[in-house]
Structures are given as structure tokens and as C-alpha cells.
Amino acid sequence: MRDLDIYQREYGDLPFEESQARYRKRKIIESIAKYQPHSILEIGCGFDPLFNHYHGYERYTVIEPGDEFARNARECARALLGITIVHGSLEGNLAVLSATSYDFVVLSSLLHEVSDSKKLLDATAALCGPATIVHVNVPNALSMHRLLAVEMGLIETVYERSQTQRRMQQNQTFDADSLATLVSQSGFEIVEQGTFFIKPFTHAQMASLQTSGMLTEPMLEGLYKLSKHFPENGSEIFMDLRLRT
Numbered sequence: 239m240r241d242l243d244i245y246q247r248e249y250g251d252l253p254f255e256e257s258q259a260r261y262r263k264r265k266i267i268e269s270i271a272k273y274q275p276h277s278i279l280e281i282g283c284g285f286d287p288l289f290n291h292y293h294g295y296e297r298y299t300v301i302e303p304g305d306e307f308a309r310n311a312r313e314c315a316r317a318l319l320g321i322t323i324v325h326g327s328l329e330g331n332l333a334v335l336s337a338t339s340y341d342f343v344v345l346s347s348l349l350h351e352v353s354d355s356k357k358l359l360d361a362t363a364a365l366c367g368p369a370t371i372v373h374v375n376v377p378n379a380l381s382m383h384r385l386l387a388v389e390m391g392l393i394e395t396v397y398e399r400s401q402t403q404r405r406m407q408q409n410q411t412f413d414a415d416s417l418a419t420l421v422s423q424s425g426f427e428i429v430e431q432g433t434f435f436i437k438p439f440t441h442a443q444m445a446s447l448q449t450s451g452m453l454t455e456p457m458l459e460g461l462y463k464l465s466k467h468f469p470e471n472g473s474e475i476f477m478d479l480r481l482r483t
Contacts, residue, residue, distance in 0.1 A: 255441065274294070279365065347375060360424050374479065375475060378471070434473070435473045
């Protein structure tokens, strides 16, 4: 079981994560823009809820188990309308959350961290209607930096847990096939999928390149767009899902 207090402290100190999260949010917002949902549920918001960056909703609900994350979300939502913050686990608050219907559910950077990813997906499915879109993303086992690590002899396979994964108490390493199998087991079908942001090096190495000035904003932008040339090797996998009929 994850220690949420340790996770919240480590999350804020993880090198390069701020930049990675920026492009992760960009991909989510690109997906939201396709569907123009009125009601959004964000499952786990971290220190920077998505409603800080996207405002085209009528109702926005956050479910967040971390004390510091939930407290920060309430502070961020103080001057905004239509936002509900629920502090607790998804599975423990299904009755409360089911009082609202959702057009779009954000399940970002979570499935690889929890001890029972199918349980989390099953709980998510319980809150979905036939038209609800669920956006999920996870780190990609076939990311360029993992392939490089194998070829350098630093890890034996791309599925081996990295230092960052151990530090952040992450339990699983997905590729597109294993993620597709998991979501299918919970009754979802894939509407769209892909990878994004080519990351050649580890978080620590990317952060070092940023600090030195070698890794510039135009280069980061190029790395985000480069995934169209390497569609299987972006640093993260995304999938837009809906319940199978």
C-alpha cells in the first residue's frame, strides 16, 4: 500500500516532473477539447488540478485521497464556480460521486501507482454512462529513455522498475498491449490511443540538461511533437475509453 504522506513529499521534489506534467496536461486538454464535456470528474489531482488550466465546464468534481493535495485543490477552487472537492478514495466515495453524471473522466498518472489497478478501473466504470469518455495515461515501458537504458546495460528489460518508480512507489510498468488488456477487463473499449513526448533520458538527466540551459523550451516543444514520428515510443501512453456496449 502506498504511503500517501511520503508520496506527496516526493512528488514535489521529483526532478523534471513539472515539465512532464505540463505536457501530460496538454494531452488531456487536447482530448477534452474534442468532446466538449459539460461535467468532468478528475480522479486524483496532485498539486495542480486540471481546472487551473481548463475552464470550459459547467460542473467539475475532484476526488483526491491525499491530505495536502485535497487541501491545495480546495484553495485553488476558492474563487471558482461549479467545483466540488471530495477528500477520500474513489472506491470509498462511489455513493457520493454517483449523485452526479459525468461526460468526461480524467484518470491521469494513477493506474501504474495503485496496488490494484483493475479495482480502480472497475470503480471508475461504475460512474460512467454509455457516452462518458475516460482519459487514462501511464508511463510507457517502450519510452525512448527505457530503450536506451536497456542498450546501455543499465536495466535488463524495459519492464524493470526504475529508481524513479521505486522512489514514487509505482507498482507496474505498462506497454500499450498490457494497458489495453487491463481496460478491456473492466468493460472499456478504446476510442483513441497513442503515446506522447519523446524523452531520451531519465527525469534526473532531463532536469540537469534544463538547468544547464542545453534543453530549451523549443526543444521541449519539439520532443512533444516528435512522438508522431515514433508513435510507440513516447514517454507516456494515453487512451480515451468508453464503456463497451
